[in-house]
Amino acid sequence: MDISTLTICDAAAELRKKTFSSVELTQAVLDAINKKDADLNAYLSVDAEGALLQAEAADAARSAGRDGDLLGIPVAVKDLINVAGQPCTCASKQLVGYVSPYDATVSAKLRQAGVVFAGRTNMDEFAMGSSTENSAFKVTRNPHDLTRVPGGSSGGSAAAVAGGEAIAALGTDTGGSIRQPASFCGCVGLKPSYGRVSRYGVTAFASSLDQVGPMTKTVEDAAVLLQALAGRDAHDGTTPDVPVPDYRAALRGGLKGMKIGLPKEYYIGGADHEVMACVRKAVDACAAAGAEIVEVSLPHTEYAIAVYYIVATAEASANLARFDGVRYGHRTANPGSVFDLYAKSRAEGLGTEVKRRIILGTYVLSSGYYDAYYGRAQKVRTLIRKDFAEAFKTCDALLTPVAPTAAYRIGEACDDPLKMYLGDIFTVPANLAGLCGISVPCGQTAAGLPVGMQLLGPAFGEGSILRAAYAYEQGVRA
Amino acid sequence: MSKYLITIGLETHVQLKTNTKMFCGCSLKFGEEPNTNVCPVCLGYPGALPVMNREAVKLTVMSGLMLGCEISRLSTFDRKNYFYPDMSKDYQISQQARPLCLGGGVTIQTPAGPKRVRINHIHLEEDAAKINHYARFSGVDFNRCGTPLMEIVSEPDLSSPDEALAYVQALKQILVYAGVSDCNLEEGNLRCDVNISVRPEGQEQLGTRAEIKNMNTFKGIYAALEYEIARQLATVARGGVIVQETRRWEPDLGETQSMRSKENAHDYRYFPEPDLVPVALASEQIAAWKALLPELPSARRERMVAEYGIPEYDAGVLADAKENADFFEAAVRLCSPGLGKTVSNWFMTEVMRQLSVTGKTISECPLTPAALAELVELVDKRVINGPTAKELSAELFENGGMPGVLVAKRGLGQVSDSGALEGFVEQAIAANAKSVEDYRAGKKAAAGFLVGQVMKLSKGKADPQRVGILVAEKLARLA
Numbered sequence: 020m021d022i023s024t025l026t027i028c029d030a031a032a033e034l035r036k037k038t039f040s041s042v043e044l045t046q047a048v049l050d051a052i053n054k055k056d057a058d059l060n061a062y063l064s065v066d067a068e069g070a071l072l073q074a075e076a077a078d079a080a081r082s083a084g085r086d087g088d089l090l091g092i093p094v095a096v097k098d099l100i101n102v103a104g105q106p107c108t109c110a111s112k113q114l115v116g117y118v119s120p121y122d123a124t125v126s127a128k129l130r131q132a133g134v135v136f137a138g139r140t141n142m143d144e145f146a147m148g149s150s151t152e153n154s155a156f157k158v159t160r161n162p163h164d165l166t167r168v169p170g171g172s173s174g175g176s177a178a179a180v181a182g183g184e185a186i187a188a189l190g191t192d193t194g195g196s197i198r199q200p201a202s203f204c205g206c207v208g209l210k211p212s213y214g215r216v217s218r219y220g221v222t223a224f225a226s227s228l229d230q231v232g233p234m235t236k237t238v239e240d241a242a243v244l245l246q247a248l249a250g251r252d253a254h255d256g257t258t259p260d261v262p263v264p265d266y267r268a269a270l271r272g273g274l275k276g277m278k279i280g281l282p283k284e285y286y287i288g289g290a291d292h293e294v295m296a297c298v299r300k301a302v303d304a305c306a307a308a309g310a311e312i313v314e315v316s317l318p319h320t321e322y323a324i325a326v327y328y329i330v331a332t333a334e335a336s337a338n339l340a341r342f343d344g345v346r347y348g349h350r351t352a353n354p355g356s357v358f359d360l361y362a363k364s365r366a367e368g369l370g371t372e373v374k375r376r377i378i379l380g381t382y383v384l385s386s387g388y389y390d391a392y393y394g395r396a397q398k399v400r401t402l403i404r405k406d407f408a409e410a411f412k413t414c415d416a417l418l419t420p421v422a423p424t425a426a427y428r429i430g431e432a433c434d435d436p437l438k439m440y441l442g443d444i445f446t447v448p449a450n451l452a453g454l455c456g457i458s459v460p461c462g463q464t465a466a467g468l469p470v471g472m473q474l475l476g477p478a479f480g481e482g483s484i485l486r487a488a489y490a491y492e493q494g495v496r497a
Numbered sequence: 498m499s500k501y502l503i504t505i506g507l508e509t510h511v512q513l514k515t516n517t518k519m520f521c522g523c524s525l526k527f528g529e530e531p532n533t534n535v536c537p538v539c540l541g542y543p544g545a546l547p548v549m550n551r552e553a554v555k556l557t558v559m560s561g562l563m564l565g566c567e568i569s570r571l572s573t574f575d576r577k578n579y580f581y582p583d584m585s586k587d588y589q590i591s592q593q594a595r596p597l598c599l600g601g602g603v604t605i606q607t608p609a610g611p612k613r614v615r616i617n618h619i620h621l622e623e624d625a626a627k628i629n630h631y632a633r634f635s636g637v638d639f640n641r642c643g644t645p646l647m648e649i650v651s652e653p654d655l656s657s658p659d660e661a662l663a664y665v666q667a668l669k670q671i672l673v674y675a676g677v678s679d680c681n682l683e684e685g686n687l688r689c690d691v692n693i694s695v696r697p698e699g700q701e702q703l704g705t706r707a708e709i710k711n712m713n714t715f716k717g718i719y720a721a722l723e724y725e726i727a728r729q730l731a732t733v734a735r736g737g738v739i740v741q742e743t744r745r746w747e748p749d750l751g752e753t754q755s756m757r758s759k760e761n762a763h764d765y766r767y768f769p770e771p772d773l774v775p776v777a778l779a780s781e782q783i784a785a786w787k788a789l790l791p792e793l794p795s796a797r798r799e800r801m802v803a804e805y806g807i808p809e810y811d812a813g814v815l816a817d818a819k820e821n822a823d824f825f826e827a828a829v830r831l832c833s834p835g836l837g838k839t840v841s842n843w844f845m846t847e848v849m850r851q852l853s854v855t856g857k858t859i860s861e862c863p864l865t866p867a868a869l870a871e872l873v874e875l876v877d878k879r880v881i882n883g884p885t886a887k888e889l890s891a892e893l894f895e896n897g898g899m900p901g902v903l904v905a906k907r908g909l910g911q912v913s914d915s916g917a918l919e920g921f922v923e924q925a926i927a928a929n930a931k932s933v934e935d936y937r938a939g940k941k942a943a944a945g946f947l948v949g950q951v952m953k954l955s956k957g958k959a960d961p962q963r964v965g966i967l968v969a970e971k972l973a974r975l976a
């Protein structure tokens with residue numbers, strides 16, 4: 020058996036039984052990376068030596084009587100989350116050579132839990148993109164079809180998990196960057212509610228939208244990983260003091276009696292018919308499992324993409340200003356002046372899509388345009404939030420497609436950024452409204468490409484969507 | 498040439514007296530090695546997030562309450578975007594849309610009487626790093642980056658350099674009083690930007706203004722304003738036009754120089770800071786902070802006049818510096834009733850003299866309020882006489898201790914026992930027949946000489962008042 024393909028929960032059970040050690044498990048994952056990553060390009064860097072030392076420490080702790088669901092489990096980390104001593108390039112030339120001087124809160128929590136930091140996964144540069152093609156370093160391939168993209172921006176994490184190169188991974192989701200690659204690669208991706216997981220130490224793309232979340236092989240794994248990540252953090256003022264429930268306990272309960280809403284705006288046109296067929300089949304399965312299906316309306320859905328690309332780029336234009344070549348990262352050779360240093364360092368270090376979004380964000384905040392763009396976008400954002408609040412009065416979770424299509428071919432959408440942006444239509448509203456969402460595999464296209472369905476829950480309602488997702492997943496498996 | 502009116506408004510940046518920076522746990526100790534009080538947050542590292550320093554909010558609100566501002570129940574922070582190496586994130590977290598304090602004002606004294614200077618608002622922001630220029634390169638010291646800074650923005654209510662100076666000094670006094678800031682100009686605790694314009698008398702609309710930056714001393718503010726007023730008046734006098742611009746005061750040259758015109762002004766692209774939740778202040782919280790406020794200097798002056806019966810002038814001098822007033826009041830409260838004026842006399846003469854000689858502040862001296870109170874009591878109870886007390890006060894000022902202990906140890910208590918004193922009087926009269934003659938001849942001053950002789954004989958310990966009476970009685974009998 021190839022133990023690198025195990026889930027967190029199965030691997031933890033075997034570690035407890037001493038079937039293998041964490042060092043053996045970690046070595047198996049490193050071997051799998053060695054064997055497969057030349058094809059997949061999921062990782063930007065692998066810390067074999069560090070990982071094996073951490074695995075040894077985990078084995079020693081276990082021998083000393085310690086236990087834990089994540090003790091000794093190798094996890095891949097998206098390359099924008101700081102792990103002390105490791106690189107954190109954000110898939111940008113701008114951060115080549117930067118070594119994290121500190122742990123992000125999520126890294127510190129996982130370190131505490133005994134996780135092994137195996138390596139860092141590829142992504143769209145600074146998380147800007149939906150295909151991982153915007154990485155400055157390499158194009159990650161979809162494990163189900165190497166000619167296709169893994170989705171993005173957490174494409175490396177999704178490919179690593181689905182391709183058997185990681186037990187589990189961390190991704191980040193600003194407009195769908197966990198859920199859409201999970202759907203493209205056929206794994207589970209959970210975007211927690213805004214404020215559920217600390218953003219401290221996670222390189223910011225859009226501060227009011229970003230969240231870190233688990234990318235796993237099963238819903239139960241997502242619950243286990245979320246359990247370790249969630250909670251108030253004194254370093255992140257946007258994490259409220261909302262108690263963290265027992266997510267694994269929340270899994271049980273089944274679909275019976277749950278009210279699942281279908282937002283009608285998500286079911287009219289747009290999406291690929293094969294994708295819609297899979298989603299509708301999932302709806303039927305939920306109904307068969309005892310869920311009550313209700314139709315709801317989210318009338319402001321059509322504005323979500325526009326609002327998202329104003330808010331996200333505006334915040335990004337400020338967040339990415341710090342990559343100026345002064346304190347760390349790429350600095351141009353022999354600048355003529357301080358402004359020359361800024362202009363050239365950034366021109367050389369940042370990629371096209373990143374520049375496009377910085378320019379867009381700078382524009383929408385400019386004097387004279389602020390009200391028309393950013394001000395108005397914030398107002399519509401409030402309306403989108405209200406739409407969801409209204410919908411969640413009548414249902415526990417919403418079931419929608421994740422993306423309008425299954426994984427497309429590498430290079431297919433590159434030349435048309437607008438088309439790429441429109442692919443986020445089903446995922447961005449959750450970020451704008453601060454909701455939680457999970458992508459769960461729900462079938463395949465005729466070509467054998469995975470399709471995911473999305474379950475959306477109210478803010479801090481992770482328990483509900485995990486319960487529904489778990490019941491669905493178990494039902495499918497049975 | 499028609500008369501011109503001058504309009505001045507000030508933006509005063511005040512460093513708040515917190516232990517740590519505005520958004521991280523770094524220390525604010527002044528004068529450390531460059532880039533030692535830094536962390537991922539204040540260095541703007543990828544992923545670092547700001548966390549609000551509640552103490553900075555509290556001190557700003559307390560300042561607002563002292564200055565009569567309305568406190569915002571919900572206050573928000575904004576990002577002010579600009580590229581410069583002194584700002585690690587290349588944006589500054591500041592407040593634009595909803596600052597912590599609105600309105601309020603300060604009363605200053607002018608030759609024409611008291612004048613109210615209105616405050617537009619007070620907001621909280623983070624300070625920038627310090628850039629040091631060397632021969633062939635420049636270095637950035639981020640120790641200061643992220644220091645909590647309160648910006649007090651006045652209305653353009655000031656009309657002369659004197660008024661501007663009086664305003665800044667009044668602000669400084671109030672803020673030091675409230676314990677909000679040390680307002681130490683040398684350490685850059687208090688810095689001003691000035692907006693200034695001139696317009697012909699009778700014209701309603703304000704003239705085009707210039708903003709002047711980089712004035713770090715009271716002298717600098719005054720000199721920069723004088724220069725800039727003269728420059729603007731000279732410009733309009735020769736028919737020129739004032740352009741809206743930012744100018745920089747160059748203290749070495751004694752002039753302001755243009756930094757950038759309005760056309761080149763920054764577009765700061767302010768937008769709400771998504772990393773910080775709004776600061777919501779319950780009325781109970783504001784009330785609790787209000788309860789911590791000290792009295793304003795003007796109120797204290799009036800109260801001390803009423804409570805201790807001291808002259809207006811004394812009260813004004815004492816109230817000027819909070820620690821002097823605190824010392825004085827602590828001493829008075831330890832004395833028997835009715836001694837306020839005496840304590841004030843001692844403080845205003847002996848103590849203040851010593852302070853100015855040594856250049857120290859009262860808190861740097863070993864003299865305690867209890868010691869001063871005891872000294873005043875000893876004189877009042879005639880245990881020691883004035884000259885002895887003066888000597889003692891100098892010693893207490895230098896070395897500390899309690900006067901009662903010194904008096905007992907050295908037998909400095911004054912002699913007022915009639916038997917002993919009469920003996921000294923007999924001796925003095927016997928030894929100075931000439932003076933007695935003079936007195937008889939009508940030279941009444943001779944009595945004073947005899948009193949002095951008695952004091953000498955007593956080694957300075959006689960009660961001079963008693964001696965005076967005894968000498969007078971004796972001379973009368975001899976006459």
Ligand SMILES: [Zn+2]
Binds near residue numbers: 522534539540643
């Ligand atoms: Zn710091």
